Structure formats: structure tokens, C-alpha cells
Amino acid sequence: PTGEPEGHLVHTSDAYLPDANPSARINATLLALVRNEELEGMLQSMRDLERTWNHKFNYPWTFFNDVPFTEEFKRKTQAVTKAKCNYELIPKEHWEVPSWINDDLYKESVKILEEHDIQYADKISYHQMCRWNSGLFYKHPALQNTQYYWRVEPKVHFFCDVDYDVFRYMHDNNKTYGFTINLYDAPYSVPSLWPETIKFLAQHSEYLHDNNARDWVTDKLRRPSHNDQASGYSTCHFWSNFEIGDMTFWRSQAYEDYFNHLDRAGGFFYERWGDAPVHSIALGLFEDSSRIHWFRDIGYQHIPFFNCPNSPKCHGCTTGRFTDGEAWLNMEDCRPNWFKYVGMG
Ligand code: GDP
Numbered sequence: 001p002t003g004e005p006e007g008h009l010v011h012t013s014d015a016y017l018p019d020a021n022p023s024a025r026i027n028a029t030l031l032a033l034v035r036n037e038e039l040e041g042m043l044q045s046m047r048d049l050e051r052t053w054n055h056k057f058n059y060p061w062t063f064f065n066d067v068p069f070t071e072e073f074k075r076k077t078q079a080v081t082k083a084k085c086n087y088e089l090i091p092k093e094h095w096e097v098p099s100w101i102n103d104d105l106y107k108e109s110v111k112i113l114e115e116h117d118i119q120y121a122d123k124i125s126y127h128q129m130c131r132w133n134s135g136l137f138y139k140h141p142a143l144q145n146t147q148y149y150w151r152v153e154p155k156v157h158f159f160c161d162v163d164y165d166v167f168r169y170m171h172d173n174n175k176t177y178g179f180t181i182n183l184y185d186a187p188y189s190v191p192s193l194w195p196e197t198i199k200f201l202a203q204h205s206e207y208l209h210d211n212n213a214r215d216w217v218t219d220k221l222r223r224p225s226h227n228d229q230a231s232g233y234s235t236c237h238f239w240s241n242f243e244i245g246d247m248t249f250w251r252s253q254a255y256e257d258y259f260n261h262l263d264r265a266g267g268f269f270y271e272r273w274g275d276a277p278v279h280s281i282a283l284g285l286f287e288d289s290s291r292i293h294w295f296r297d298i299g300y301q302h303i304p305f306f307n308c309p310n311s312p313k314c315h316g317c318t319t320g321r322f323t324d325g326e327a328w329l330n331m332e333d334c335r336p337n338w339f340k341y342v343g344m345g
């Protein structure tokens with residue numbers, strides 16, 4: 001039902017197998033922004049990823065928090081991996097609401113967002129989290145010398161044994177970004193994101209990549225039952241609770257300028273711009289679309305969606321299942337859209 005093309009699997013030559021080339025280890029970390037209260041959910045995610053993949057490669061974990069991690073959090077997370085765990089506090093200036101955000105205007109905006117049933121609108125920390133994930137995580141001093149990351153949230157599942165080094169795969173195949181799930185977003189969470197992007201492009205057409213995925217970003221074939229697009233943006237986005245990425249892209253001048261433009265425009269607070277649509281639009285415009293990779297072989301779940309490959313290496317995940325929620329949620333899948341415009345990458 002996802003309309004995905006057949007027969008394209010990541011080839012796993014020996015070069016990607018564990019310890020095939022230990023000297024050429026990739027500069028990478030597993031990365032989680034997480035709260036102390038989410039310890040159990042984090043342990044669950046870690047156990048899944050360690051069992052299916054990381055125990056073969058032992059990439060370090062880096063945990064981020066806006067408050068210090070508890071000793072219990074540190075002890076229990078370190079206990080489920082042989083790899084090194086780092087615990088990092090987010091600098092105040094990366095987390096706090098920017099000075100140019102007007103509190104009264106924010107409160108007014110929340111009312112409008114709530115009228116449109118936008119979840120978490122009144123939770124300021126959610127807006128802060130989206131902003132940090134959009135434009136700040138890769139600026140943390142602890143990541144200064146790290147190139148690749150795999151973002152992991154608490155309470156997610158990994159189902160398939162993955163036998164090759166995905167970071168090496170990214171590196172050797174010149175990939176910038178890897179995803180598992182593509183979804184439509186609630187248009188009312190991002191009504192001015194595309195208009196702001198158009199303004200930015202008018203000043204910075206030089207950042208548009210020759211092989212961009214703009215047609216995917218602006219596609220009009222949005223699911224028919226819903227209120228269409230968000231002012232020209234299809235709302236299709238890489239679901240960013242899973243990301244495998246090369247931070248070189250986020251650290252580029254193009255993305256830096258784009259993020260600063262958006263940040264000034266205020267939509268992280270006056271609307272509820274997510275890091276997923278922000279990352280996705282930037283990738284769709286400023287990156288070579290052939291450098292974006294669908295990890296079809298990584299079985300994944302973040303409630304309520306799945307990526308479930310058809311493979312004997314996958315356990316506890318029904319092949320092809322997209323959701324375990326209500327049937328209409330199947331309409332949120334926009335991977336076919338990506339395949340249509342861009343192919344497999
Ligand atoms: P959802 O997936 O959109 O429902 O949002 P989540 O509640 O899962 O939040 C996304 C990620 O950000 C998760 O990894 C959370 O642990 C993390 N997160 C969200 N808000 C905060 C916060 O205020 N502090 C910290 N430290 N982490 C947060």
C-alpha cells in the first residue's frame with residue numbers, strides 16, 4: 001500500500017560488516033534529547049538498538065538535556081551498553097526562548113493553534129525542543145568533532161537485525177540524510193513556513209541545489225480528505241524522531257542562513273514549526289536529492305507509525321504495516337510521494 005518501488009536493498013558488501021575495517025571508524029554518535037522522567041522509555045529504545053545493531057559497532061551514545069541528568073539516569077543507561085555514554089547539558093543560550101519572541105503574541109497564537117487542534121501548542125518547552133532540534137543541536141560543543149549522528153527517542157522500537165555499519169554506508173555512499181518514514185503534517189502547525197521560505201529563497205536563490213526536490217516539497221496531491229496544503233508546502237516531511245544524518249549539511253552556510261531567517265520570523269513559537277518540516281524543506285531545496293536515503297531495511301516504530309520491512313531479519317513487526325492506530329492514519333503516509341518525485345536515493 002505504500003507504493004514503494006520493488007527490489008532495492010542496501011547492498012552489504014564486506015566493507016560494512018563489523019570490524020571489517022576497524023581503522024576506518026566513522027566519526028559518529030547515537031544522539032538522544034531526553035528528560036530524566038523518560039528513563040524507562042530511553043532504556044527500552046537503547047535495548048532495541050543495541051540488540052539489533054550497536055552491540056556490533058559500539059558507537060557512543062550522547063544524551064542531551066536542558067537540566068542535569070540524574071545519577072540514576074546515567075547509571076542505568078550506561079548499564080545497557082558497552083559503548084561510552086556522554087551526558088551533556090544544553091547551554092542556556094541554546095534552549096531559552098529568544099529575546100525577540102513576544103510573550104503576549106505567543107499566548108495569542110496558542111489560542112489560534114488550539115482552535116485548530118494543534119497538539120502541544122501551549123507547551124512552551126515543546127516549541128523550544130523543536131527549535132533546538134531544528135537549528136541548535138549540532139552546535140553543542142560536545143559534538144564539535146562529530147560528523148554523523150543517529151537520532152533516537154525514548155519509547156521507539158527497532159525490529160530488524162542490521163549487520164552493516166550504517167554510518168560507514170552513509171559515508172562511503174556520500175549520503176547526507178537517512179529516514180524511515182515520510183508523513184504529512186498538520187497544515188495549521190506551519191501556515192507561514194513556506195511563505196517565509198519563499199522570502200528566503202528570493203534573497204538566496206544561490207542556495208537552491210541543481211538537483212533539488214522542490215517538486216516534492218510543493219506537491220499538491222495532498223491526501224484528499226484534508227484541508228490541502230500549508231500555503232504551498234505539501235507538508236510531507238521526513239519523520240525526524242528517526243534521523244541518520246551528516247551534520248556537515250546543518251553546519252553549512254545555506255542552512256545556517258535559512259535557520260536564522262526562520263528563527264527571526266518567530267514561527268517556532270507563534271506557530272508550531274517542527275524540526276521535521278524545517279529539516280525536510282531545507283533538504284528538499286538545498287541538498288542534492290540523491291544524497292537522501294530511505295533505510296527500508298531498518299524496522300522502526302514510533303507510536304503510531306511503523307516502517308516494517310519484509311525480511312527474516314525482522315521480528316515483532318508485521319511486514320508492510322504502517323500504523324497500529326485508526327485506519328485513517330494510513331493516509332498520512334507520503335513515502336509514495338517521495339518515490340514519485342525523487343526515486344529511491
Ligand atoms: P513527539 O514525538 O512529537 O510526541 O514529542 P516527544 O515528547 O517525543 O519529544 C521529542 C523528543 O524531545 C523526545 O526525545 C523527548 O524526550 C525530547 N524532549 C521533548 N521536550 C523536552 C524537554 O523539555 N526537555 C528534554 N530534555 N527533552 C525533551
Ligand code: MN
Binds near residue numbers: 153241302
Ligand atoms: Mn516522540
